[in-house]
Amino acid sequence: MNKKAFIFDLDGVIVDTAKYHFLAWQKIASELGIEFTPEHNEDLKGVSRVRSLDIILDLGNIQASQDDKNKWLIQKNEDYLSYLVNMNFSEILPGVTPVLQYLKENNQGIALGSASKNARPILEKTGILSYFDVIVDGNDVTNAKPDPEVFLQAANGLKILNENSIVFEDSVAGIQAANIAGMTSIGIGEASILHEAQYIFKDFTFMDMSFIESLIKK
Ligand code: BG6
Ligand code: MG
Numbered sequence: 001m002n003k004k005a006f007i008f009d010l011d012g013v014i015v016d017t018a019k020y021h022f023l024a025w026q027k028i029a030s031e032l033g034i035e036f037t038p039e040h041n042e043d044l045k046g047v048s049r050v051r052s053l054d055i056i057l058d059l060g061n062i063q064a065s066q067d068d069k070n071k072w073l074i075q076k077n078e079d080y081l082s083y084l085v086n087m088n089f090s091e092i093l094p095g096v097t098p099v100l101q102y103l104k105e106n107n108q109g110i111a112l113g114s115a116s117k118n119a120r121p122i123l124e125k126t127g128i129l130s131y132f133d134v135i136v137d138g139n140d141v142t143n144a145k146p147d148p149e150v151f152l153q154a155a156n157g158l159k160i161l162n163e164n165s166i167v168f169e170d171s172v173a174g175i176q177a178a179n180i181a182g183m184t185s186i187g188i189g190e191a192s193i194l195h196e197a198q199y200i201f202k203d204f205t206f207m208d209m210s211f212i213e214s215l216i217k218k
Helices: 018-031 038-042 049-059 066-084 096-105 119-125 149-158 172-180 209-217
Strands: 005-008 109-113 134-136 165-169 184-188 199-201
Touching (some): 018 038, 018 049, 038 049, 049 066, 066 119, 096 109, 119 134, 134 149, 149 165, 165 172, 172 184
Parallel strands (some): 005 109, 005 165, 109 134
């Protein structure tokens, strides 16, 4: 049996947390009088917390002191975490668990490749931590997506070549990172946004297990 590395982004791929990031940023933006729409939010997906704030401030042409930035970063994270207090398995996106289960049963490498510094508690709360052989998150990397560092570390941790690695991503930056790494890129979301991906599915329920099988055999 071939062994491949299946690398999952977290927010918007495994769990439905992208909406909470958006709401928390929107609150900060509105306090600063900046218009921040779902379209603007696409540029923040997969992007680190610090970089996300800079993008929002740029949108409003706002220059801020480091003290103010630190204050807003803390505020955003506290607000974001307030949405996660009662988080449980119900927040796992449809079709994800059967894929994780199938990969485990077929002895495939499973890794997380996320920009989030909140990744581990989310995997714990949703009860899926044990599926992951390797976790690379925002605490481990210095270069944010579209830099491929997070996925390179994940494949390396699984001891699998990049060309034998498959990345599931909902962000443009993440798809670009996977492509730069020479990995198979699978977009989860809208084809109009994720058109740089090699394959695109609206969500995991549209993905047949025979597709996963074909990736393993490839
Ligand atoms: C990414 C999200 O997964 O993690 C971004 O797509 C988020 O929206 C980034 O900003 C950092 O997350 P956190 O939890 O460390 O603020
Ligand atoms: Mg994501």
